[in-house]
């Protein structure tokens with residue numbers, strides 16, 4: 645269930661310590677555009693899940709911050725402060741990071757991206773709890789069509805070495821929702 649703060653819906657955000665992100669700053673800038681949030685890459689797909697979308701269209705912009713390594717930055721990023729300009733409404737794949745939604749062996753799964761330093765700091769129980777919260781708050785609210793639209797992105801996201809945290813139910817096969 646979304647929380648509401650001063651009238652603005654705030655969806656689940658995995659609480660990575662701000663001090664760690666401040667020293668890391670790896671998120672929101674990409675050497676590989678295929679690792680950018682799905683909302684950057686989705687283009688105009690009618691019915692793409694709102695939770696995985698951004699409040700405005702996103703793109704990647706050249707980023708001169710690191711001249712030695714070609715980087716592109718998400719247009720939602722305020723570069724001086726390195727903060728998301730619509731934090732709290734940012735896409736689910738950003739909000740649950742370092743959990744990643746992947747499609748592996750015929751199932752949607754949440755895995756842990758070992759590239760994020762916090763992945764080796766947070767406990768197994770913590771990440772499991774966060775994954776279960778995403779499952780209850782957002783995953784189970786998706787329609788079969790929305791899951792079908794997510795599947796190609798989740799397939800492309802999978803890297804075999806990323807450790808599984810939770811296997812999500814594929815509600816496309818559920819008889820419990822006659823509207824599906």
Ligand code: SF4
Nearest residue numbers: 665668669670671760
């Ligand atoms: S990679 Fe992890 S620690 Fe680094 S900025 Fe992103 S969420 Fe924060």
Ligand code: SF4
Nearest residue numbers: 672718720721728738
């Ligand atoms: S949407 Fe926000 S959190 Fe996600 S990559 Fe862009 S700036 Fe970062």
